[in-house]
Amino acid sequence: MQYWIIQTLNSLALGGLLFLLAAGFSLIFGLMRIANLTHGSLYMLGAYVGISVLKYVPNLWLAAIIGGVIIAVFGGLVERLILRALAGNALGQVLVTLGISFIIADLCLMVWGGDPIPVPTPPGLQQPIVIGGVAFPTYRLVVLGIAVATALALYLLMDRTRLGAMIRAGVDDMQMARAVGIPVSRLFTMVFCLGAALAGAGGIIGGPIMSAYPGLDADMLPLALIVVMLGGVGSLLGAFVGSFLIGAVYTFGTALLPDLAYVILFLPMIVVIAFRPRGLFGRQSV
C-alpha cells in the first residue's frame, strides 16, 4: 500500500515537472513552428543555474524564480539573435537548436563537472505528511500543486486575457493574425521566453527529486517530445493530460518492468499517432 502510494506520487510529481517542460515546448512549436531541441537543455541549465543561485540565496523558490528569469533571458537572446535570422527555414532552426543544445551540455559539464549534484529539499517539506498511518512525501505533493497552479495560470492567461487570445490566434492562423495587426514578432519572443522560463524553473524545482547531472537534458527532451506528440501540438490541455499520462507510464513502467520502461513509454504515443495523428487535443496535425 505504502509502496503504491509513493509510486503514484512519484508519477504525479514527474507528470507535473513534465508539464512545466512540455507546456512551453508545445506553445513554441504551435505558435512558431520551431521544434526547440534546446528545451531539455534549458531544463538542465535551469537546474544547474538554480544550484549556483542557491549558494547565495538559500531559498529554493526564490532560486527557481531567479533561475527561471535567467533562463528566460537566455532563451530570448537565442530567439532574437539566432532563430530570427533563420526565419522561414524550419530545418535550419531545428539544427541550430540542436547545435546549441550540444554547446549547453558541454558548457554545463565544464562549469559544474560530471558528478550529479543533489539539491536539498527545502526545510519544512522533508517530513512526510502522515494521514491514517500512510506517509505521503510532502515535496512531491508540493511539486504537483505547483504544476496544477501553473496549468491554471496558463489556462487563464490563454483563455481570459488579450495576450492569450493573440497567442491562440497566432497558433490557429498566423497569416491572418498578422493581417489583423497582431504583433506576431513580439509575441514570438514573449512565448519563447515564457517557455524557457517554465523549463528553467522546472529544472530547479525538480532538483530535489531528480538532482542535476550531465545527460538530464537527453533524459527529459524525449519525454517532452512524447508528451507533445501525444497531447497535440499547441494545446495546453494536451500537454497537461499527456504529461501526467507519460509520468504515470514511465514511473510504473520503471517499477514493474525496469528493463523495458523505455519501450512501454512509447506505446501510448504509437496508439495515438496511429489513430489520431494530430494528438489527443491538437487542432493541427504536426
Added chain:
Amino acid sequence: MKRAGWLVLAAGLAGLPWAAGEYYINLASQIFIAAIFAASLNLLVGYGGLPSLGHASWLGLAAYISAWMSLKLGLGHWATAPAALLGTTLIACAFGWISLRATGLGFLMLTLALSQVLWGTAYRWVSVTDGDNGLRGLTRPAPFGISLDDAGSFYYFALAITAVAIWLMAVFVASPFGAALRGTRDQARRMSALGHDVWLIRWITFVYSGFWGAVSGLLFVYYNKYIHPASLSITASAEGLLAVIAGGSATLAGPIVGAVIVMILKNYVSAYIERWNMLLGFVFVVIVIFVPEGVVPGLRRLARQATKAWRSPR
C-alpha cells in the same frame, strides 16, 4: 576527363594502404563507415525532404543484434550478419510506418523520440545489452577465410562494401523511383494528383535508407569489436545529419565529403581540445547560418562561376 578522375580516385583508394601508416588506414576505414551512414541518411533528408534525427537507430540496432547473437547465442557471422540486417530492416518498417504519419518537423520529432527509446532501452535492458558497459569481446568476420584483423585487409573490406553501397544508392536515386521520390519532396500534392502513392514512396525510401544504415552498423561493430549505447544517442544521429548538411544534401558526393569532414574533425581537432560535443555544436550553428547549401554545392557554384569567367572574353 571525368573517367580519368574516377581512375585516379580508384587508384588512390586502392593504393592508400601502401602509402599511409596504420593510423590513416584506420581513419579511412572509419570514414567509409561514416560515408555509408551519411549517404543512407541523405536518401531521406536530401532526396526525400524528410529530416530524420534518428538515423543512429539503424547503425546501433544492427550492431547490437549482431553483437548480441554472437555473444549470447554463440552464433557465427554467417548467421548474425543477415539476421542483423533483416531485424533492423523490419524495425525500420515499423518505425517508418509510425514516423511517416507526419512530415517535416513532426517527422523529425517522431524519429528523434523513437531513436531515444532505443537509446534508453540499450542503457536499461542490462540483461541483453550489458547497459553502460556495452557489449565487448566481439570478433571480425573472415570472408572466404581471409582474416580482417589487420588494418589493411579491413580497409579493403570496408572499401568494397562502401563502393557497392554507394553504387546501389546512386542507382536508387537515378531510377524512375528516385525521380518520383524527388517529386514527392518538391510537389507532394501534384505527385499525389498524378497517381503516385506519396506515402508508399516515402516509406520504401525510409526502409531502404534504414537497410543501408544497418550495413554501416555491421561495419561499425566489426571495426570496433565493441558496441555502446552512445552509438544510439542523439549525438550519433546528429553527426550523420551534420555530414549530410555540411557536404551538401541531395548530392551523391556531399555526404561522403561531409563524412570526411566530420571524421577528421572528430579524430584530429578533438584530440587537441577534448570537447567534441561543443565543437560539433559550433560547427552545426556555423554551417547552418553561413554555408546552408553545404560544401559540395558551394564549391560547384564557385567552379561554375570560375569557368564562366574563364570562357567569357576579357
